[in-house]
Amino acid sequence: MRLLSFITASSALFACSIAFPTSGTLASRQAASSIYKLPGSAWIENLVVRPNGQLLLARLDVPELWSYDPLTKSGAKLVDFTDALSLTGITEVSPDVYAVVTGNFSTRGFSVKAGSWAIWTVDLTGAVPKATQVKLVPESGFFIGVAPLDKSSILIADAAKAALYQMNLDTGAYSAVLTDASMKAPAQGSLVEGVHGLKYANGTAYFTNTFGGGFYKVPIAFDATTGKASAASATKPAEIAALTMAEDFILAPDGSGSYYVAQPNANAVTKITADGKSSKAATAASCSSVAFGRGANDKNVLYIATTNGAVFSTTIA
Ligand SMILES: *[C@@H]1O[C@H](CO)[C@@H](O)[C@H](O)[C@H]1NC(C)=O
Ligand SMILES: *[C@@H]1O[C@H](CO)[C@@H](O)[C@H](O)[C@H]1NC(C)=O
Numbered sequence: 001m002r003l004l005s006f007i008t009a010s011s012a013l014f015a016c017s018i019a020f021p022t023s024g025t026l027a028s029r030q031a032a033s034s035i036y037k038l039p040g041s042a043w044i045e046n047l048v049v050r051p052n053g054q055l056l057l058a059r060l061d062v063p064e065l066w067s068y069d070p071l072t073k074s075g076a077k078l079v080d081f082t083d084a085l086s087l088t089g090i091t092e093v094s095p096d097v098y099a100v101v102t103g104n105f106s107t108r109g110f111s112v113k114a115g116s117w118a119i120w121t122v123d124l125t126g127a128v129p130k131a132t133q134v135k136l137v138p139e140s141g142f143f144i145g146v147a148p149l150d151k152s153s154i155l156i157a158d159a160a161k162a163a164l165y166q167m168n169l170d171t172g173a174y175s176a177v178l179t180d181a182s183m184k185a186p187a188q189g190s191l192v193e194g195v196h197g198l199k200y201a202n203g204t205a206y207f208t209n210t211f212g213g214g215f216y217k218v219p220i221a222f223d224a225t226t227g228k229a230s231a232a233s234a235t236k237p238a239e240i241a242a243l244t245m246a247e248d249f250i251l252a253p254d255g256s257g258s259y260y261v262a263q264p265n266a267n268a269v270t271k272i273t274a275d276g277k278s279s280k281a282a283t284a285a286s287c288s289s290v291a292f293g294r295g296a297n298d299k300n301v302l303y304i305a306t307t308n309g310a311v312f313s314t315t316i317a
Contacts, residue, residue: 032269032284032304032312036068036075042309043107046090046248046289048098050124053295055303055311058087058100061107065090065100065122068311070298079122079129083136089146089198091154096124099154099169100131101143111190114160117143119167135172137165145198145207145248149222149229157195157207159185164195164205164220166229177220178205178231182239185211197248197261197289207237208246208261215240215249215261215272241272248289252316253299260316262287264307269314282314292316 038044038057045060050067056078057066063081068074081087084102093099103117117140123130137143141160148154149166155177156165162183167174185194188211197208205220218237222229240259249261257274264286271281286307293301304312 030280030283030314032282032302032314034310035070035303035313036073036311038066038075038309040309043307044288044305044309044311045086045088045307047291047303047305047311048090048092049291049294049303050092051096051294053293053298055291055305056090056098057305057311058090060086060088060105060307063087063102070293070301070303070313078124079131081120081131084116084118088144089157090122091146091148093121093148093154093169094151097151098122098124099134099146099148101146101156103140103143105142109190112142112160112192114141116140117158119143119146119154119156119169119172121169134169135167135174137174142193144193144196147198147200147205149200150224150227153222153227153229155198155200155205155220155229157183157198159194159196159210160192162194164198164207164231168227177229178218180218180237182212182214182216182237183207183209185209197246199249199251201251206240206249206251206259208243208249210245210247213242213244213246215243215246215259241276241278243270243272243278246270247287250290250292250302253292260290260302262290262304264288269302269304281316282312284312284314285310287312 043061046058055068065079086105089101104113118136119134145157163179164177183195193210196210216237245265252258259272269282284304289305
């Protein structure tokens, strides 16, 4: 484990403006509003919402975690990571404590470096952010999605190895949980991007396969006593919907069993109902990741991050 120091972000506050959607056509009603744009050229790979309502933005183009406050409409760099070029997945493991994936992805060359991927924890409960490297994984292909099993264990999606791993955040111990054809993808240039977005709820793991074109679920048992996650060998992932270039997604917090999936090439967030029917929920150019607000005033607001460094929002009825 290794401790780093950080930048608190007073030097990096940016104002932003809100574009109000115009009324009228279906297309304009579906268009999400741009609420923030990172300075310069930037790529947001993932976002999560903190308990205090601020958004955390994980950047792929630089190893930086940013925050954006929808109330004050300001963004700031929160944490600089070292020994890596990029961040991919982020997930909250206990209140205001996050697991973050770092590694080497080139957004210029569109290539990924095997063996560069690591898991960090970022603790935002104190006066200053505290980031700790849990484990650099030499066997990693392309770690991307992460989801908590409990407060000290996570599932990790390896997009290049078509596998789910588990890691203990206290010890760094990790092991493979499941490898399956549904997580595999054909190579596109130097990039293999299969299993990508990952969520875990009620004993079920949900995942997208980006270049493989699908959205799946599979039961994964987690034994809190032993800390072991396991997939029954007879159980195969079941396809919820066939989706082209699906990246990250969120389970609807309203208990309806719906999902909202970012499809950057379609410039759309797609809603999938529990029975697998899909419809467009919002238009947002190059969307990569989505998250619902957590406050009374924004619990119906879907925040959308993009590979252009922008954040959009839209209200889901
Ligand atoms: C990843 O990039 C960092 C920063 O440039 C470098 O120090 C590290 O050696 C790279 N890792 C691999 C496996 O290439
Ligand atoms: C998980 O179970 C709880 C309690 O039964 C329920 O409220 C929640 O909607 C479920 N979540 C999912 C994603 O199925």
